[in-house]
Amino acid sequence: MAKETYTFAYGRGTKTFEYEADDILKVVRTENLPVLEDVRGAVLDAIRHPIGTKPLEGIIRPGDTVAFICNDPTRVANSEIFMPILVEEMNRLGVPDENMRIVFALGTHRAMTPEEMASEVGEDVARRIRHYNSISTVDEDFVYFGTTSRGTPVRINKHLCDVDHVILTGTIVHHYFSGYGGGRKAILPGCAAMETVRKNHSFMLEPSAGLGITIGNPCYEDQMEGVSLFARGRSLFLFNAILNAKHEFLSIFAGDWRLAHNEACRFVDRAYGCVIPKEADLVIASCGGYPKDINVYQMQKTMDNAACAVREGGVVVLLADCEEGSGSAKLEETFRRLVTPEAIRKELEENFQIGANKAYAVSRPQSKARFILVTRLDRELAKSMLFTAAVDTVEEALAIAKTYVGDRPSVILMPEGSLTVPRVG
Known part of the structure; x- marks a missing residue:
């Protein structure tokens, strides 16, 4: 043989x-899909022609404050590639470095070291922009926004609560009980308090919580409801990338945190x-x-x-x-x-x-x-x-x-x- x-x-x-x-x-x-040859151009095109909302230049005003949510090292996001582009775009729109911050979505994972933070977003961005770990067990770091219909108390990191705009970044893959990663997960569980995560994740025991499922998935629906409570009166903008196994960019989806994510999930099904x-x-x-x-x-x-x-x-x-x-x-x-x-x-x-x-x-x-x-x-x-x-x-x-x-x-x-x-x- x-x-x-x-x-x-x-x-x-x-x-x-x-x-x-x-x-x-x-x-x-x-799936053997073509990679994005011009990543910088694709990033700018995505935020200037977003899904379901105005482009960033129609949302951001000079002097506004912006918080970026970025992945921790357990997820490959290529943040070090797109974050310099996004920060540069904020500068172009009149947002100075001191009006920006980065919050790392740890969920319940360990805190990142300064070196890991710099590696995730690039040395230049880390040097210029303030950055924070969202550590779920530090109670005083979280603000209460209400309770979902399933009983999840929604407490979100304070560094996302006093800015004009929150930009959710990351990548999307299938998730074994939340349906898909990306989208709302940057906030819940990414930047949520331990009790928020604990209650939400308890729904994984239900049979309708599964891979690639959104409709009727209690974990997914609870996350969406929780983020909606936080999002009332706030400006949220999604920036999610899809990568291949070599960590190359296949596509970028930006815009409304719900609509852009839905469209991205359809691409994930095709790609993976x-x-x-x-x-x-x-x-x-x-x-x-x-x-x-x-x-x-x-x-x-x-x-x-x-x-x-x-x-x-x-x-x-x-x-x-x-x-x-x-x-x-x-x-x-x-x-x-x-x-x-x-x-x-x-x-x-x-x-x-x-x-x-x-x-x-x-x-x-x-x-x-x-x-x-x-x-x-x-x-x-x-x-x-x-x-x-x-x-x-x-x-x-x-x-x-x-x-x-x-x-x-x-x-x-x-x-x-x-x-x-x-x-x-």
Whole structure:
């Protein structure tokens, strides 16, 4: 049998392995769409011809104050490319540097270092524009805007509350329980208080909360309602990019934070969706490298995508470096204390906690298939998280996998696993 060589992203490097070409059902990749050759021109065109609202030059007045929301390092946004362009445009419209600020949408993630902030938006922008971490547990940093119909108290970072305009930046991918990233998520959960995030994310336990779902999705609808409470009487403007697996720009959507996001989501379905002939015995997937596999917290999103491609009782070999370990002490504690997926869900239903919810998210796809990690994650920690095995090489993982699915399993490869969402056609 002829073997082919494959190289998958892994952490800050790659892993290379061979596999029998005849057994490969499909290599699942993002749609081969043309990249934007003139990114600067595309950025300016998007904000000057926005969706559903006036262009920025019809909204911004000289001397206005502006807050940008930017991603933290767990998401690839290319902010260092577009932020200098946006800041320059603000200057052109009469907004001086001292009237601008950047708020990093951490959600419930750790605080960013000054070096990470500068890396995210570019050294020049970081030097010129004040910037802040939105740390969800610092209660005094949040302002109350009311409670949603589902009971979520909406508390948003104070640095977004005393400016004339808020510009939501970032990228959009599918999200395993909120439907899609981007859009309103820059604010909720990105710049929301811990209790706001906790209550909103508790709706992930409902069956209608899922990947690529907006209508009827309680998490998505609650986020939209929460941001609407904040947005009353405020100027919000969306700037979201869609990237390919090489982190190149495919498209940019700007304008009304609801309408532009809806249009962008349709593009995401086209770019990241992929038809497969059937669910495979074995899926070999990469998160796509750093930062998609920076820790278990981020890696989990690829688990959900890979679960779409594997048959019930099959095996997923997942390449995930996890240089920062689990990413959550609460995640680790929950697994060690409760042990089973059933116990984790039961406790969440009674007392939903951030971190513990990720334990549920990690265990959920494991109810369909076995997951074998190629990782540097601590072996005992991986075992406590119910992974079938954690090894150093793809070859070791495949040897273990074949004890469950035989020597000639049908195989689907997912080199861009954090992005691609397979579906049986």
